[in-house]
Amino acid sequence: MDNDKILDIYTRMLRIRRFEEQVGILFAQGQLPGFVHLYIGEEAIAAGVCAALRDDDYIVSTHRGHGHVIAKGGDFNRMMAELFGKATGYCKGKGGSMHIADFSIGMLGACGIVGGGIPLAVGAGLSAAYRGTDQVAVSFFGDGASNEGSFHESLNLAAVMKLPVIFVCENNRYGEFTPMEKVTAVRDIAVRATGYGIPGVIVDGTDALAVYDAAAAAVARARNGEGPTLIEAKTHRRGGHAEGEKAFLAGGVYRSQEELAEAQLKDPLLIMHRRMVAMHLIAPDVLEELDHRITQAVAEAVAFARRSPDPEPEAIYEDTWI
Amino acid sequence: MAKKTYVAAIKDALAEEMRRDSSVFLIGEDVRLGVFAGTRGLHAEFGDRRVIDTPISELAVAGAGVGAAITGLRPVVDLMFGTFLYLALDQIVQQAASARYMFGGQTRVPIVYMVQNGGGISAGAHHSQAVHPIFMNVPLLKVVMPSNPYDAKGLLKAAIRDDNPVIFLSPLSLTGVRGEVPDEEYVLPLGKGEIKRPGRDVTICSAGATVPAALKASQTLAVEGIEAEVIDLRTLKPWDEALVLESVAKTGRFVAVDESKPICGAASEWTATVAEKAFAYLKAPPQRVSGKDVASPFSPVLERAVIPSADDVVMAAKRTLLGAQEPIAQSHEARDSNQALVHGS
Ligand SMILES: Cc1ncc(C[n+]2csc(CCOP(=O)(O)OP(=O)(O)O)c2C)c(N)n1
Ligand SMILES: [Mg+2]
Numbered sequence: 001m002d003n004d005k006i007l008d009i010y011t012r013m014l015r016i017r018r019f020e021e022q023v024g025i026l027f028a029q030g031q032l033p034g035f036v037h038l039y040i041g042e043e044a045i046a047a048g049v050c051a052a053l054r055d056d057d058y059i060v061s062t063h064r065g066h067g068h069v070i071a072k073g074g075d076f077n078r079m080m081a082e083l084f085g086k087a088t089g090y091c092k093g094k095g096g097s098m099h100i101a102d103f104s105i106g107m108l109g110a111c112g113i114v115g116g117g118i119p120l121a122v123g124a125g126l127s128a129a130y131r132g133t134d135q136v137a138v139s140f141f142g143d144g145a146s147n148e149g150s151f152h153e154s155l156n157l158a159a160v161m162k163l164p165v166i167f168v169c170e171n172n173r174y175g176e177f178t179p180m181e182k183v184t185a186v187r188d189i190a191v192r193a194t195g196y197g198i199p200g201v202i203v204d205g206t207d208a209l210a211v212y213d214a215a216a217a218a219v220a221r222a223r224n225g226e227g228p229t230l231i232e233a234k235t236h237r238r239g240g241h242a243e244g245e246k247a248f249l250a251g252g253v254y255r256s257q258e259e260l261a262e263a264q265l266k267d268p269l270l271i272m273h274r275r276m277v278a279m280h281l282i283a284p285d286v287l288e289e290l291d292h293r294i295t296q297a298v299a300e301a302v303a304f305a306r307r308s309p310d311p312e313p314e315a316i317y318e319d320t321w322i
Numbered sequence: 323m324a325k326k327t328y329v330a331a332i333k334d335a336l337a338e339e340m341r342r343d344s345s346v347f348l349i350g351e352d353v354r355l356g357v358f359a360g361t362r363g364l365h366a367e368f369g370d371r372r373v374i375d376t377p378i379s380e381l382a383v384a385g386a387g388v389g390a391a392i393t394g395l396r397p398v399v400d401l402m403f404g405t406f407l408y409l410a411l412d413q414i415v416q417q418a419a420s421a422r423y424m425f426g427g428q429t430r431v432p433i434v435y436m437v438q439n440g441g442g443i444s445a446g447a448h449h450s451q452a453v454h455p456i457f458m459n460v461p462l463l464k465v466v467m468p469s470n471p472y473d474a475k476g477l478l479k480a481a482i483r484d485d486n487p488v489i490f491l492s493p494l495s496l497t498g499v500r501g502e503v504p505d506e507e508y509v510l511p512l513g514k515g516e517i518k519r520p521g522r523d524v525t526i527c528s529a530g531a532t533v534p535a536a537l538k539a540s541q542t543l544a545v546e547g548i549e550a551e552v553i554d555l556r557t558l559k560p561w562d563e564a565l566v567l568e569s570v571a572k573t574g575r576f577v578a579v580d581e582s583k584p585i586c587g588a589a590s591e592w593t594a595t596v597a598e599k600a601f602a603y604l605k606a607p608p609q610r611v612s613g614k615d616v617a618s619p620f621s622p623v624l625e626r627a628v629i630p631s632a633d634d635v636v637m638a639a640k641r642t643l644l645g646a647q648e649p650i651a652q653s654h655e656a657r658d659s660n661q662a663l664v665h666g667s
Contacts, residue, residue: 033443033444033620033621033622034443034444034445034446034620035445035446035449082620085444085620085621085622085623085624086621091620093619093620093621093623093624094447094617094619094620094621094624095446095447095620096444096446096620096621097446097620098445098446098448098449099446099447099448099620111448112445112446112447112448112449113405113406113409113448114378115378116448144377144378145378147377147378147379148378148379148380148409149379149381149382149409175351175377175378176351176352176355176357177352177355177357178351178352178354178355178375182375183375183376183377183378184377248359249355250359250362252355252356252362254355310621310623311619311621311623311624312623313623313624313626313627315624316614316616316619316624316627316628317614317616320616322615322616
């Protein structure tokens, strides 16, 4: 892999991390309406996968979707404004955190319904095949989502039609507050691929370069007309299921200290940073400068969102046939 | 009497019924920890066998509930948000609601599906829908939508004891609301509404999330010398037609308020019944106040504009007092443009 690619992947990850950290702070301050689910700890997956895509490829996201938008090249200002519910947001304040989309970069939408986006990626793949392009479609979803019927129906449909789809399971070992082993009959989601006659690949989801390699192989396969791949990226959710959950759980505990500590250790950003410095790929001060610029851009996005107007109440009838 | 939150009242009802009847059990996603706290703590008392955390598989869980119900158990299925019922719709409509009738009375389906319904907290389009009319339209389901902790407890207990499938809807915007809940055992009958405030001038019919708006509107109207009678239906199916018709016979004016959408919404059903059965008593055209006919927007400003407000109810009540029917030509225009239809009602 060339150095530019590595730096590209790292930049995407850092953009996600700094954005999400700020969102966490804003939510704690009560500045954001609704719910937010942060992607912190899982950055290597969105970054590694999206770095293997072309701009005209598609992705479909989840309730934990900020990272996917950013990795595909999303705009901080319009994202942040959407999280504030402002008229300048990606969805003019109509969508919010769980419904961010940017069709101009092939980001076909976050999704509040677990497993709800998976069939859309199959349809985007079908559309690419139908139109005779060599675009591919990626469906991101969680370990929990792989217990929904939509997952199973989608894998079979994509497999039997040999569609250019990459199913990326972000296995962070939890669905809300329930550990995977209590609700999922297999330890590896990837083995489910066998039931649909497609490759199932397990990758360390905290290693961005490994994710990139797995994604690049699956993308090549899909572009070649060889059909879908299921990639299971094993990762950790560093924070809660949703921001503000502590207050709401009122002392309820569902994760051990050891497991949380392990999640902190396996920080994909640190892993990548250490590796780049060790390989003398890039000087630490250049990385610091990059971090500074990104942090600055996030701060500007917050300012942009704050000074943006709320939508007018009349806007409820815009974007309809009414 | 203790003041309790809506969710605490739900928890009490579940605990009491589970103690009373060992065939009652709770099943759903994260019911052990309790996403809305209504099931929190029950696991400590009842254990793994009766408080079952499930995979995120709404269709299978809803249908497994039916299978358990037709073989002697009384499941309470917690599906969290009303919109998640869509994933389970096939099993609820085709199996739960149909089995008793379709199999010629060989079986009963004593099951409760419990969810949070409606919007009001910027949860976004996928989590903020008032789904009840969909289920009102399913034959042989019962649909309950209490507006306060006292009713929630008494009606949930009745729902669990009922031999028919019941959709039990807690308004999302009212989960934290507190109210008096007696310590003594009580059960409220399904299908009975309540007059929350008596009045002679206009009947305002509501349920669930819109009851507070209806009551607030009645206070505003009272300041202007208009005495509104506010009804909380509590159960949407079967619903307390008699209570509503008697009230309209007294007031001669009718306003139906509901968060669901105007076309085939709950308010439409109530209004149609009043027009059909109490026409002779009406002094003015009945009015509907419904949610605006668009998806639920995220922005608090937009969401407020979509959900019926107390002001909307006041305006509708005043329209009945003016007694003037809109010219028919204008109504046609309104229907054609559709926008006016949803704006105007
Ligand atoms: C159909 C549906 N069921 C339940 C939920 C509630 N819910 C939101 S996120 C979530 C957990 C999802 O787990 P997973 O797919 O592993 O994604 P993660 O949150 O871990 O990224 C659940 C149960 C939902 N949004 N949609
Ligand atoms: Mg998960």
